[in-house]
Amino acid sequence: MNPPGRADVASVTDDLRAFLASATGRDELLRIPPGTALFGTEVGLDSLTGTLLLREIQRRFGVDVAGEDLNLDSLATLGTLAAFVAQRARPEGHP
Amino acid sequence: MNPTSWRGSVPFSSTVPQCETAVPGNARPSRNAVPPGDTADVWWFDTRAVAVTPAGLAGLDRGERSRAEAFLFPADRRRYQAAHMMLRQVLAGYTGAAPGQLALGREPCPRCGAAGRPVLRPGPGARPVPSFSLAHSGDLVVIAVAGHPVGVDVEQDADRCVCSLVPALHPADAAWVAGLGERERHQAIITCWVRAEAVLKRTGQGIGHGLGGFPVRPGRSAPLRVSDCTVRQLAAPPGYRAALALGGGEVTAPVWVRVCGHSGLL
Numbered sequence: 001m002n003p004p005g006r007a008d009v010a011s012v013t014d015d016l017r018a019f020l021a022s023a024t025g026r027d028e029l030l031r032i033p034p035g036t037a038l039f040g041t042e043v044g045l046d047s048l049t050g051t052l053l054l055r056e057i058q059r060r061f062g063v064d065v066a067g068e069d070l071n072l073d074s075l076a077t078l079g080t081l082a083a084f085v086a087q088r089a090r091p092e093g094h095p
Numbered sequence: 096m097n098p099t100s101w102r103g104s105v106p107f108s109s110t111v112p113q114c115e116t117a118v119p120g121n122a123r124p125s126r127n128a129v130p131p132g133d134t135a136d137v138w139w140f141d142t143r144a145v146a147v148t149p150a151g152l153a154g155l156d157r158g159e160r161s162r163a164e165a166f167l168f169p170a171d172r173r174r175y176q177a178a179h180m181m182l183r184q185v186l187a188g189y190t191g192a193a194p195g196q197l198a199l200g201r202e203p204c205p206r207c208g209a210a211g212r213p214v215l216r217p218g219p220g221a222r223p224v225p226s227f228s229l230a231h232s233g234d235l236v237v238i239a240v241a242g243h244p245v246g247v248d249v250e251q252d253a254d255r256c257v258c259s260l261v262p263a264l265h266p267a268d269a270a271w272v273a274g275l276g277e278r279e280r281h282q283a284i285i286t287c288w289v290r291a292e293a294v295l296k297r298t299g300q301g302i303g304h305g306l307g308g309f310p311v312r313p314g315r316s317a318p319l320r321v322s323d324c325t326v327r328q329l330a331a332p333p334g335y336r337a338a339l340a341l342g343g344g345e346v347t348a349p350v351w352v353r354v355c356g357h358s359g360l361l
Contacts (some may be wrong), residue, residue: 023255041162044171046232048250048260048288048304055259056340071301 007089013082034079062090104260135241142177151180154195212299246297249337253281281312293340
């Protein structure tokens with residue numbers, strides 16, 4: 001059984017949307033559904049934006065997605081990434 | 096459709112590609128010949144100036160169409176369609192085949208075997224098939240064409256802090272950018288990024304395997320030897336940074352570039 005999540009998935013999802021919209025200057029990314037594939041073609045994120053997103057997740061939630069999810073299954077969609085981050089979130093500044 | 100006809104439909108600087116640098120032994124490159132070993136053709140386009148027509152869309156293959164359909168936002172879909180229509184038209188100019196008859200595929204990533212470097216498969220004709228690389232940033236598309244595997248990348252200049260990317264860089268480059276003022280540091284980080292990504296795109300090694308395995312020395316403006324290729328900064332439109340990597344057994348620095356594409360971009 002999985003331990004209870006340490007952060008709220010919905011709020012992490014909103015945080016990720018807000019970061020992407022800010023990093024790309026594209027307000028429409030505030031509205032992407034959880035099932036959106038971030039790194040496929042659905043929203044056309046480039047690798048630089050993707051890397052900025054993963055660095056921001058590490059800074060804000062203390063989660064090293066690339067280091068902790070070796071198969072990178074969590075990167076499938078916005079929702080899977082938010083769930084992965086929410087479950088492993090550590091307080092900011094305390095990696 | 097051949098390149099001459101679409102050159103007339105969008106604003107091009109001239110009918111002959113302009114040379115950014117002199118091409119050794121030949122000041123006027125012949126159009127549509129696959130560039131010689133140490134040369135790459137670099138085509139710049141603004142996707143907003145490209146008409147996405149039913150005829151152009153009909154030239155995309157099933158994979159390109161399904162990718163296009165997968166986009167959530169129409170603007171992204173249009174940019175992708177325009178970029179791939181132009182890619183096919185550019186490549187058709189080198190092979191003599193119609194854009195819709197070109198067989199595009201992917202080579203496996205040399206590290207993990209996943210889909211890697213996009214390639215043009217040889218057609219029924221005997222003409223040599225060029226290597227290519229496509230990159231886009233915003234509405235800008237750059238396509239590099241060469242006789243050897245080539246990689247190109249373009250990014251917009253940072254308009255916000257990108258220092259969180261520093262840990263992804265090679266330690267020598269990370270140390271170098273750390274000594275810069277804030278604005279210069281952000282520019283240097285983007286310079287590192289486009290150079291490293293160009294090198295990785297040349298071999299088709301996914302960026303997920305890391306891009307800090309080799310230094311790209313952002314303080315250096317001359318072409319740089321990186322493992323078995325040469326990477327050089329490209330003259331990019333204002334607000335953008337771009338780099339090109341070209342290799343192959345007999346290629347030695349410097350890499351020569353012939354610039355082609357829309358007028359007004361460079």
